[in-house]
Amino acid sequence: MGQTVGFIGVGIMGGRMAKNVLKAGYAVQAHNRTIAKAEALRPQGATVAASPREAASGADFVVTMVADPSALAAVLEGADGAFAGCKAGTLVIDMSTVDPATSQTMAGKARGLGLSYLEAPVMGGPGGAEQGTVTIMAGGSDEDFEKAKPLLGAIGKKILHIGPMGQGSVMKLTANLVSACIVTAMAEGLVLAAKSGLDPALVVEVLAERAPIIGRAGPKVLAGDFSANFPLKLSHKDVQLALAAARSAGVPVFSLAAVAQLQVAALAKGFGEQDQAATVQVLEEIAGVKARRR
Amino acid sequence: MGQTVGFIGVGIMGGRMAKNVLKAGYAVQAHNRTIAKAEALRPQGATVAASPREAASGADFVVTMVADPSALAAVLEGADGAFAGCKAGTLVIDMSTVDPATSQTMAGKARGLGLSYLEAPVMGGPGGAEQGTVTIMAGGSDEDFEKAKPLLGAIGKKILHIGPMGQGSVMKLTANLVSACIVTAMAEGLVLAAKSGLDPALVVEVLAERAPIIGRAGPKVLAGDFSANFPLKLSHKDVQLALAAARSAGVPVFSLAAVAQLQVAALAKGFGEQDQAATVQVLEEIAGVKARRR
């Protein structure tokens, strides 16, 4: 193919995605704050860049996959940032989950520098990133979307153009708010059932039919394993972004607001680095029961 | 097989289930308050009973599938009730969704009359009832569960013995509370996205990956079709039973409580006979937007 991708942020998600980009025949210039994570991609054929600027240097595409709006600003802007390294016409594709305003601001800055910009957050978790089956929800112009499509096709399966800049982010926040609500419903139902004497394993088996995320998160709760698939603190960040988006759109979201407060309680308990399902422990503590495999 | 089943309540769910019982070779004595629904089973080989008592007469099993605890009491008790018609040792299987206390009370009365009793609520909706793929969550003794298993196997696919009497009901309420939360999350997310300018059809396509119920309910919302798959008033009945169960178990359920109030608002608007997804209309009205296919 002969095209070069500057890939910035090759952690749990980004690393798996970059491997699929390499497999598809792109040259990859990988950068990560913890540089060892970029080094890990060398055997697959990546070159390692010392800074976001270096990763962007000469690239046809820059892909960013970082934690939040401030991390995104940190890798795009400034003397060592990707914007500074891009040649004219490079298409910058942010695949992180940020708020619509951040996407719009960054896109404006890119445009001012003669660059193109697409937001393209993903859904599907590490498993989907590994297998190249994530869903990608892009926001930006038709032209940039068409240009990015082959590259995105190497990363995900369902590649959707949601609308103009910012709408990809709204779609992602909407998807994550629904997940947070489902996980909370599982937590409430599971603790209710456990306290009522039911076998938690049987309950998870039944509830897993309701939503795939319960099929993934439920068995881990049964095992008392709260290692993060999606960390609570990131889920809460997205829930807060969704609450803010709903507020400015003028849409009351009563159940999401309750979910957010249960997350606040779990964060206060120190569960931020654990999986978003860690909220179940707040209810378990209050109810005096544990929903574990017997 | 040569066994006879008194089947009481052959409406949207029960009628489909009774057909599968007939197909499996059981003789069926069908009764329904609106007797025409029982008549409709004659071509499949059912006989029609004029009362619950008559349906139970001489039967090996009595199956009840009615709307709520008071409807159940009405078909089981009294001079024309099924209990009065049963021969000693008949196994009465209630497949309605009721609260645990109702199951325990009815089981006690059955026992007092020399009858056996199993609660066996189902999950899967009219589609699952039609195809015989519902999940059945039984509560009662091992002996009664084993005795019922072949018959239940004609009705559903996953046949689970959840625990002693009452626990089948708790499991069902738990499953329904999770569904109500998912449908509410869909409503909040969908209206937020629509108000933010996204194409509702695209949003439903993405959210449907989150839960099968969104895949079923979402497209109907897009079409403005609120005909009931599961009526709001029945969903709310179950949510209230779940809230009551959580209260007596000592489990706070903050998000379910918010869901319940949104349902109260939708009921106040007169949407009780519509699908449980009708709550979306309350949010649409407040936000001044409709999440319909463009």
Added chain:
Amino acid sequence: MGQTVGFIGVGIMGGRMAKNVLKAGYAVQAHNRTIAKAEALRPQGATVAASPREAASGADFVVTMVADPSALAAVLEGADGAFAGCKAGTLVIDMSTVDPATSQTMAGKARGLGLSYLEAPVMGGPGGAEQGTVTIMAGGSDEDFEKAKPLLGAIGKKILHIGPMGQGSVMKLTANLVSACIVTAMAEGLVLAAKSGLDPALVVEVLAERAPIIGRAGPKVLAGDFSANFPLKLSHKDVQLALAAARSAGVPVFSLAAVAQLQVAALAKGFGEQDQAATVQVLEEIAGVKARRR
């Protein structure tokens, strides 16, 4: 005056009210389940009745002041109940806090026996009962209200005829739901302020200007004194009755629903016999801070 009052339920509230009735010159026939509480009124001139029936015997008025609907049924109905002891035309005045349906049912039974019935719940707590300054919210006919007015005037200060039977109960539940919300708001605000480093005593001083109940409950929280002024379990009972009334009236009550769940959490922690302000301890435990006087 020469009139006789059968006073049933002379506990924390009823005992103080009965003393004011005695002071006003009525003859009082006092009964209480724990009979010692009735005995305690002998020095003030009461006679002690061994049963509700005996308390009602020959009385012009029967006043009941008990814990809840089932306690009310227990003292009014049955062979030893007050109804059985009343002469024709006696006016039964229930001053307990019950739901509207209970008042209507009991009033119907009284009428069937040739008796009159007034619901007349009170607001003001033990302090108001002591000083005869409670507010009384009556439901029933104009005639019965006028007949009861002099007696009620001995017990309370503001004597209101809210409307027909049941509306006195709705008014009382409404007043109690507002109190529960205020106490919860105090709890949330106090823990937020304490966790932010403010002196809890100063916070209570400021918040007490917002509502008299904060002026009463706040200083007790500062002292770690959760002895009941109004026990959490009774507050929760009323909140549940209010939620049920709102549900059947078709009024969504989102904030009350959240308050109810925080109470469920506090009840699960075993705080039912403590004051309704005990919910603050749930938040303190989660936040890891105590809002106590320094």
Added chain:
Amino acid sequence: MGQTVGFIGVGIMGGRMAKNVLKAGYAVQAHNRTIAKAEALRPQGATVAASPREAASGADFVVTMVADPSALAAVLEGADGAFAGCKAGTLVIDMSTVDPATSQTMAGKARGLGLSYLEAPVMGGPGGAEQGTVTIMAGGSDEDFEKAKPLLGAIGKKILHIGPMGQGSVMKLTANLVSACIVTAMAEGLVLAAKSGLDPALVVEVLAERAPIIGRAGPKVLAGDFSANFPLKLSHKDVQLALAAARSAGVPVFSLAAVAQLQVAALAKGFGEQDQAATVQVLEEIAGVKARRR
């Protein structure tokens, strides 16, 4: 006394406060964005300043009373801002309601310019501002508080030093969150009672005993008068600041979160400029009843 006060922001609250400062013998240099409001103070002896800078020029104290953090930054910073006009050692007293971080930021900037800074938000509304009876909740150093005390004593009655910079704001937000919860509880209770057939005027009379704010807001609801005492949009701003403060402090506030969503609904309906009690109209619309004087 001979001291001069630069008073910036002389609207509904600030204008009344400035009059009391004039009465106490201070010279006042008044500025307001809508300059006519400053002109209105001329008869009382104020001089009118064309800019915040001019108002601060030569003053011993600068008092700011504006709408929110961005309005505060606008009057303090920049070439025409108050900071630019202050002589060394001037004590800047911000009496607006802002978040703690804003106070800390502004105080830091003042310090950097050789100025002193005190946050001193007030509670009590236009009535209290008129009569000089507001409660003042100051945050800052002991020294600055002592220096400000005589001036603050001309404006309010209860003058409290809550703690270091930022804690005055937390106290004010806490007080406002409690008010918002009380007003919401009134709304829920009032609509429930009205829908149940009670006379709304009687209900307000009873509930007014619960909290002074119900005594003020309730009669206006009965009259259908939603003119702002405290506008919903400002109440919601404070509720959002309180939610954010609770989130960072690690304190779950379930009932406040529900209150916030009801406010979002009312804002979506266009009630932002109305009184915070306007939320009652959302519930009235859903319930199909109006809580008006008959």
